[in-house]
Amino acid sequence: MNRTTLVTLGLSIAACSSSSSPATTADxxxxxxxxxxxxxxxxxxxxxxxxxxxMADAMSxxxxxxxxxxxxxxxxxxxxxxxxxDNNFTITCKDAAGTVxxxxxxxTDSATVDVKWTGNLQTPNFTAAVDREGTWTITGxxxxxxxxxxxxxxxxxxxxxxxxxxxxxxxYSFDTTATYNAIQIATQERQATGGSVSFEVKAHRTVTGTAxxxxxxxxxxxxxxELTFNADHTAxxxxxxxxxxxxxxxxxxxxxxx
Numbered sequence: 001m002n003r004t005t006l007v008t009l010g011l012s013i014a015a016c017s018s019s020s021s022p023a024t025t026a027d028x029x030x031x032x033x034x035x036x037x038x039x040x041x042x043x044x045x046x047x048x049x050x051x052x053x054x055m056a057d058a059m060s061x062x063x064x065x066x067x068x069x070x071x072x073x074x075x076x077x078x079x080x081x082x083x084x085x086d087n088n089f090t091i092t093c094k095d096a097a098g099t100v101x102x103x104x105x106x107x108t109d110s111a112t113v114d115v116k117w118t119g120n121l122q123t124p125n126f127t128a129a130v131d132r133e134g135t136w137t138i139t140g141x142x143x144x145x146x147x148x149x150x151x152x153x154x155x156x157x158x159x160x161x162x163x164x165x166x167x168x169x170x171x172y173s174f175d176t177t178a179t180y181n182a183i184q185i186a187t188q189e190r191q192a193t194g195g196s197v198s199f200e201v202k203a204h205r206t207v208t209g210t211a212x213x214x215x216x217x218x219x220x221x222x223x224x225x226e227l228t229f230n231a232d233h234t235a236x237x238x239x240x241x242x243x244x245x246x247x248x249x250x251x252x253x254x255x256x257x258x
Contacts, residue, residue, distance in 0.1 A: 023221040028243040029164040029256055031201060031223050034174060035237060036247050036254040037126055038154075039227065049082040049121065051197075052249055055136070055148055055183065056190035057082075058113045062093055062141060063187075064105035085119035085130045096142055110139045113150075126160050136180065141187060148183040148195070164256070170217070173204040183229060192229040192249065199225035 023031070040050040057067045061078050070080035070087075078089040093104035093111045101108060117132040134152025158172040176199055183195035201223040227247070228236045237245040237254070244257040 021219045021221055023223055023240065025243070026162075026165065027203070027205065027221055028223070028239045030160070030162060030170065030172065030205070031203065031225065031239060032237055032243070032245040032254055032256070033160070033163055034156075034158070034172070035199060035225060035227065036245075036252055038132075039235070039247065040249050040252045049085055050252070052192055053082060054087055054115060054117070055185055055192065057087060058089055058091070058111070058115065058136060059138060059141065059146060059185060059187065059190060061089055061091055062104050062108045062111035062113070062138060064103070064108070081119070084121045085117050088116040088118070090114040107142075109142045110137070111141065112137055115152075126158075131155070134178070134180075144187060145193065146185045146187050148180055148185060150180045152178045152180075154178075163254070171206045175202040176200065191233060192235070193231045194229055196226055196228040199223075199227070201225060 038050060040052045057070065057080060060067045061070070066072075066078075067080055069082075070078055072078050076090070078091065080087050091104055091111050091113050093101045093108040095101060095107045096109040098110075104111065113136040115134055115136065117130045120129050121127070132152060132154035134150060136148050136150035138146055138148050140146045154174075154176055156172075156174045158174060159169065160172065162168045162170070179198045181196045181198065183197070184193045185191065186193055202220075203223065204220045206218050223239050224241075226238045228238075229249075230236060233249045235247040235249055237247055239245075246255045246257060247253070
């Protein structure tokens with residue numbers, strides 16, 4: 001996968017050498033902002049972007065319901081634009097007996113989805129050139145709650161203004177693998193209500209414009225992240241078991257629990 005630019009982040013920390021270092025509170029906050037931005041961007045109801053919306057779109061296609069703005073290409077792939085990012089789905093569907101369907105329809109009970117995100121995303125908080133890919137297995141589509149398992153990987157080079165530290169800008173190289181663990185999605189509402197995602201993050205950060213005379217930053221750090229979806233349309237993000245954030249899945253807002 002090509003290195004790309006995805007999100008803009010901010011950082012207000014003291015200078016470090018360009019070597020692996022323990023993550024600071026500001027590092028954790030910026031990593032939380034990056035994960036939040038890749039999980040959900042904008043509002044709900046299909047008008048936003050990110051993985052939560054992509055999961056809902058994949059489920060709709062698997063059940064033979066084309067999401068607004070999606071088309072099936074001559075290559076058999078399904079393409080739809082979400083806030084400037086092309087979502088490309090390749091889907092194989094099976095009925096409850098395990099028979100592969102010629103076309104996904106309302107009888108689909110399980111599906112295998114290869115998904116790629118590419119394009120340019122811009123919001124008031126960040127700009128992004130996105131390049132990401134993953135594979136999901138969806139089961140239980142004939143029940144009230146479907147389950148998604150799978151994995152993805154992505155690389156990004158970013159420039160972001162922090163939501164936690166006003167006026168601070170950093171560039172950030174971000175290499176991540178993600179494992180999706182029994183994500184529960186309500187089949188009618190298309191909302192995540194349970195399950196988790198595990199992230200292994202390798203980051204390199206450079207920062208300029210730090211506040212109060214602090215020196216610039218050039219450092220690397222690793223973080224393990226666990227994102228757990230809650231029934232109230234929020235998610236809880238825990239970084240290295242020490243820093244906890246709450247993510248609003250309706251609008252992407254992220255708050256640090258101190």
